Structures are given as structure tokens and as C-alpha cells.
Amino acid sequence: MKRILVTCAATTALALLLTMVLCALGNAMAPKWQVEPFTDHITLTTTNTAIQAVDPATGAVLKTPQEGAYRTKETHITVALDGGKTVNAIVREPLDAPADRPACLFLHGSGTGKSSEAFGDVANAMASAGITTLVPDKRLDNYTMLHRDYVSSAHDYAKSLEILRKWPGVSRSETGIYAESEGTWIATVLTQQHPDLAFAILTSPPVVSGRQQMTLAATNYLTAAGAPDAVKQLIPRITSLGTQRMGLAYADFDAAKYRRSLTMPLLINYAMASRTQPCRSNRARGC
Numbered sequence: 001m002k003r004i005l006v007t008c009a010a011t012t013a014l015a016l017l018l019t020m021v022l023c024a025l026g027n028a029m030a031p032k033w034q035v036e037p038f039t040d041h042i043t044l045t046t047t048n049t050a051i052q053a054v055d056p057a058t059g060a061v062l063k064t065p066q067e068g069a070y071r072t073k074e075t076h077i078t079v080a081l082d083g084g085k086t087v088n089a090i091v092r093e094p095l096d097a098p099a100d101r102p103a104c105l106f107l108h109g110s111g112t113g114k115s116s117e118a119f120g121d122v123a124n125a126m127a128s129a130g131i132t133t134l135v136p137d138k139r140l141d142n143y144t145m146l147h148r149d150y151v152s153s154a155h156d157y158a159k160s161l162e163i164l165r166k167w168p169g170v171s172r173s174e175t176g177i178y179a180e181s182e183g184t185w186i187a188t189v190l191t192q193q194h195p196d197l198a199f200a201i202l203t204s205p206p207v208v209s210g211r212q213q214m215t216l217a218a219t220n221y222l223t224a225a226g227a228p229d230a231v232k233q234l235i236p237r238i239t240s241l242g243t244q245r246m247g248l249a250y251a252d253f254d255a256a257k258y259r260r261s262l263t264m265p266l267l268i269n270y271a272m273a274s275r276t277q278p279c280r281s282n283r284a285r286g287c
Contacts, residue, residue: 067125070097070130072094072095073095076088080159088114093167101169102131103165104176106136107184107187108183109179109183115135134167173196178200180202181203184202198265200262
């Protein structure tokens with residue numbers, strides 16, 4: 001009997017010790033943030049989304065050409081990249097527009113992106129308003145689910161930027177960029193490398209790392225599906241696991257580091273829709 005009691009006590013002590021160790025490891029592995037309901041919403045001063053150019057010196061409204069002011073011309077070109085690689089690109093320009101005009105380079109979001117299939121509406125609309133645009137293909141030979149190098153991608157887009165700046169009729173000092181979603185991370189690297197860009201337009205730019213964005217999306221989906229809180233709380237722990245050995249270094253891309261380069265005139269676009277579930281955001285623990 002004594003031996004049985006000793007065995008039971010030792011087993012219990014070992015179980016408690018293992019539980020404490022596992023709890024400590026779980027706490028240490030947990031991310032320093034978690035997804036919580038977001039309530040600090042922006043208060044809109046107006047529902048009008050019209051954008052009007054204003055002279056910064058006088059405050060007077062500037063008269064700028066509107067969409068459809070010019071007929072447009074489309075030119076297909078090839079952009080040479082490093083390593084002997086090339087991508088196709090499309091230049092759209094306004095016919096009979098004044099020289100030294102603005103220009104805009106387009107950067108793709110996540111996934112594939114052919115110049116013939118992306119941004120055709122926006123790029124042509126801008127061209128018809130007097131702005132020369134360039135939409136290159138997205139380079140895909142070094143872009144996969146497991147590997148993405150945003151700094152290298154910015155270097156590739158810089159090749160198209162230089163072509164656009166030298167295009168006939170374009171003002172180098174009035175050339176800027178337009179980027180969407182994942183492409184806005186590349187855009188911020190590009191603005192750091194080329195701080196003389198005249199403007200930047202970012203549509204749906206992520207403000208957190210890819211890892212946190214994935215966690216936010218998964219949590220929102222589970223919330224909409226009515227998943228138990230215990231299941232939703234597991235998501236940050238799962239997505240916080242190390243991915244370096246898998247090659248997913250881009251999941252921790254430091255977007256905040258490069259956002260400091262956005263010192264030029266900046267337009268940020270977000271869309272919103274009515275929701276039955278509360279918006280959620282990544283909040284630091286204890287805040």
C-alpha cells in the first residue's frame with residue numbers, strides 16, 4: 001500500500017510539473033497581441049468622397065482636367081529587369097496634352113498580375129485626365145506562396161519607374177505611384193528608395209504584418225461563422241508559430257519601418273460595407 005501511495009504521489013507531482021512547464025511554454029509562445037473588438041471608430045465630418053485640388057499657398061481651388069478630357073494612346077513595351085528577365089508593360093498617355101505632365105506607375109496586389117488584365121480602367125481614366133500611366137506585368141518567377149521578397153520587387157518596379165520618368169511628355173518631378181493591397185508594402189519600400197516621388201496612392205494598405213493580417217482575417221471568418229471563443233483564441237497561437245524554416249519570412253515584413261518614408265502627398269483609399277459583426281483589430285495585451 002505504501003508503495004502504491006508513493007507511486008501515486010510521484011505521478012501526481014510529475015503531472016503537475018509537466019502541466020506547469022507546458023503552461024509556461026504556452027504563455028511564452030503566445031503572441032504579444034490578440035484580436036479584440038475594435039470600437040475606436042473614425043468620426044466622419046462628411047460623407048462626400050469628392051477630392052478637390054487646392055493651391056497650398058493660397059487655398060484657392062485648382063482647375064484640373066477631369067476624366068475624359070483627352071483621347072488616349074496605348075503603347076505595349078518590354079521592361080528589362082536584372083538577371084536577363086523581362087516583363088511586359090502598357091503605357092497609356094493623353095493625346096495632345098501639355099508637355100511636362102504628371103505620370104503614375106501601378107503596382108499589383110497579391111497573386112498574379114498581367115498588365116493586360118489589371119488597372120486598365122483606372123490607368124486609362126487617369127490618362128484621359130492628362131496623366132501618363134505605366135502598368136507593368138508582375139514578376140512571378142521569384143514570387144510564390146512560400147517566398148516573397150518585397151525589397152527585390154521594389155527594385156524591379158524601379159526599372160519601370162525609370163522608363164516612365166523618361167517617357168516623352170512626362171515630368172520627372174511629377175511622377176508618382178499607385179498600389180493596392182500587398183503591393184502597398186512594395187510601394188513603401190519604393191518610396192524609401194526614391195523619396196523624390198511626387199505622390200503615392202495606396203488602396204487597402206495593410207497596417208500590420210502579414211501574420212497578424214492572416215490572424216485578423218481568420219478570426220473574423222470564425223466570428224461570422226459563430227465559432228466558440230475557445231476556438232477563436234487558438235488562432236493567434238497557431239499563426240504565431242515560427243515560419244522561418246518554411247521560407248515564410250515575408251509573413252513578418254516590417255511594414256511600419258517603411259511607412260516612415262511616406263512623406264510625399266499621400267492618398268489612402270479604404271472601402272467599407274455594413275457589417276452585422278463588430279470590426280476587430282490587433283491590440284497589444286494589457287492595452
